[in-house]
Amino acid sequence: MPERDESRVLVLQGGGALGSYQAGVAEAMQEGDLAPDWIAGISIGAINAALMAGNPPERRIERLRAFWERVSSGIRVTPWWPGEQAREMFNAWSAAWGATVGVPGFFAPRVPPAALYPAGAPEALSHYDTAPLRETLESLIDFDRINRRETRLSVGAVNIRTGNFAYFDNHRQRIGPEHVMASGALPPGFPPVEIDGEHYWDGGLVSNTPLQYVLDEERVRDLAIFQVDLFSARGPMPRTLSEASEREKDIRYSSRTRLNTDDQIQIHKAKTAFRRLAEKLPAELAQDPDVAFLSEVSHENAVTILQLIYRRKNYESDAKDYEFSRQTMLEHWAAGRSDVRRSLRHRDWLARCRPDQGVAVFDLTRDARD
Secondary structure, eight states, X not given: OOOOOEXXXXXXXXXXXXXXXXXXXXXXXXXXXXXXXXXXXXXXXXXXXXXXXXXXXXXXXXXXXXXXXXHTTTOOOOOSSOSHHHHHXXXXXXXHHHHHHOBTTTBEEOSSOGGGSOTTOGGGGOSEEOHHHHHHHHHHOOHHHHHXXXXXXXXXXXXXXXXXXXXXXXXXXXXXXXXHHHHTOOTTTSOOEXXXXXXXXXXXXXXXXXXXXXXXXXXXXXXXXXXXXXXXXXXXXXXXXXXXXXXXXHHHHHTTHHHHHHHHXXXXXXXXXXXXXXXXXXXXXXXXXXXXXXXXXXXXXOEEEEEEEOOXXXXXXXXXXXXXXXXXXXXXXXXXXXXXXXXXTSHHHHTOOOOTTSXXXXXXXXXXXX
């Protein structure tokens, strides 16, 4: 397709250990010379976003790999015998081990445990200490580069006192490790993060995708959005209690992605309808304040969304977002890289053009489980 003036945006959902899928997406985008102009993330998506925005393009994959190798270094063994049943048992053991002893470079269990601290003590609010994550972020991310705004970075969190969503954006303020950590401070596992006198938790408590923020922020330039979701809104009917728990988590954290997209399609249709109506109005109404206002807000930019959705393996369970074994990390990474490659060579993507209705959505890797 011909080149056009559009801003390329990478939108990264939260999902814990599943986040290495996003690193695979980033690697394939770099291979395809598709470096993003803007990266928006929540939770693990915020960490991956900061790792990318805080490093020069030629070092981004190296730094992503360094992070994911560090956090998956606790369990480097592989299942001892083949088959999905064995792998399911291995993953369950791996997740339980990480929950018990922590994840290197990420979090460690509190000693003594939170229940033994007095009410009101910072340590009483979480099972884990995330000081290791701060050290990891400071060692792998150049926050001065982030604040030079060479790549736009936006990360979402929730204000505990007000319950309101907040976005920290390097086009509006200086970003430090605390902003990234706030976006991933999922209670009661991780402690809240204080920023300018307010305390924040994981943005996924309100919305697990920053898609709406991106769409609200940019209404002039055309957008090409690579939307990376770690939980699929669609899935099979569960058969067991474990599958029911996993399906509930998928639905909860797929978090309005489809709703946001559908809403934007309706908004763009309404804008198009008003512009057609405005052309039919008599000349004396052209300067009417209401018409002028609606003409201004009905300016329409084109939005193209490429959905890249991680779809579960048969042996994964509701613990998939905190199962940090090296074997699983590499599988997720490979899946993200493969999904981008498949999408970019798909005939529908190659033939895409500026959407007539304002929004075009592509999901080109859907399989039978979706």
